[in-house]
Amino acid sequence: MDPAALQFGVTFNDVFANAEAYLRQLIYFVVGFVAVYLLGKLVVAPLVRRIMANRGFDEAVRSLTDSLVGALVFFVALAVAFTVAGFPSFLTAAATLGGALALALGFAAQDLIGNFVAGVFILKDKPFEVGDWIEWNDMSGRVEDIDLRVSRVRTFDNERVTVPNGELANNAITNPVAYDTLRQKFLFGIGYDDDIDRATDAIVEEAEATDGVLDDPAPSVRMTELGDSAVGLQSRIWIADPDRADFVRVQSEFVQAVKERFDAEGIDMPYVYRQLTGEVEVVESVADGADAGGGLDAGVDDVDGEGGR
Structure with missing residues (x-):
């Protein structure tokens, strides 16, 4: 027997046996990893992609899901490979470390993660x-x-x-262009002495003559308030294919036409005015130098007296 082998307690057969065991574990690791990874890439990922497409998810959401599924398949394949290779303790340590890192990242990036989740719901719910x-x-x-x-x-x-x-x-959002039509409202004020029916007819006629206002639903007017100085007539008109530019243009042309019609027919559009009333009180105060003023008067009298002589 080799003296060196006796000294270290290791023989060639032991080295060969250990190398054979390590090689066997390596083969198990590679086979397990490749098998699970190919299964995930060729079966699981396409299945998830098909399900997302059938559910109508946006392309950005499907792309994000593909990335997440790919990462999940990789880690599952790695875990299975270490298990079949005989290293379960590695998985326990990796799981503990991963859990700690996930918890730390979750606290540090909770707003960022919340925005990502919100983005997914926005792309899905539209x-x-x-x-x-x-x-x-x-x-x-x-x-x-x-x-x-x-x-x-x-x-x-x-x-x-x-x-x-x-x-x-997380907040209420108004989408005025979500539907094919949009209703606009505008409040006109007329004087208490003006004819309400006459003003109503004028508003409806100008609405029907305005380009962009729909005939169906037809324009309408309702008396909605009795103000301090005016009677409120609320007009309601509908426009098709609403857009910000159409919204502003149609409302501007309609309101201008009604204002000019009221001016032509003598229908008053009163505005609130306020009149300040009261009185101003003037308070006279006696100066401290009143005696000096008296002396001045005496001097004037003396001058008058000398002039008389």
């Missing part, structure tokens, strides 16, 4: 789409882009606003 005109939190504009984290809106002052998706998903 409360608005690219090109829509939306209003939220006293802001309005046209949607230019919807990403998984933020949406970009172009205001009507030609400014770009980058809005986190969480803000849009």
Whole structure:
């Protein structure tokens, strides 16, 4: 026997046996990893992709899902490979470390993750789409882009606003162009001495003559309030294929036409005015130098006396 082998307690057969065991574990690892990875890539990923397409999810959501499924398949294949290779303790340590990292990242990026989740729901539920005109939190504009984290809106002052998706998903959003038609309302005030029926007919006729106002539903007018100085007549008109430009143009032309019609027919459009009444009180105060004034009067009398002599 080799003295060196006796000294270290290792023989050639032991080395060969250990190498054979390591090689066997390596083969098990590779086979397990490849089998599970190919199964996930060729079966699971296409199945998930088909399900997402059938459910009508947006392309951005499907792309994100593909990435997540790919990462999940990789880690599952890695876990199975270590298990069949005889290293279950590695999985326990990796799971513990992964859980700690996931918890830390979750606390550090909770707003970011919330925006991603909100982006997925926006792309799925479609409360608005690219090109829509939306209003939220006293802001309005046209949607230019919807990403998984933020949406970009172009205001009507030609400014770009980058809005986190969480803000849009957690607040009420008005989408005036969601349907084929849009109703507009405008309140006209006429004097108490004016004929309500005559003013109503004038409003309806001008609405029917305005380009862009629909005949069906027909324009209508309702008396809605009795103000301090005017009777309120609320007009209701409908426009087709609503757009921000059409909304402003139609309303402007309609209101201008009614104002000119009222002026031509002598229908008053009173405005609130206020008259200030009261009185001003003047308070005279006696100066401290009143005696000096008396001396001056005496001097004048003396001058008059000398003139008399």
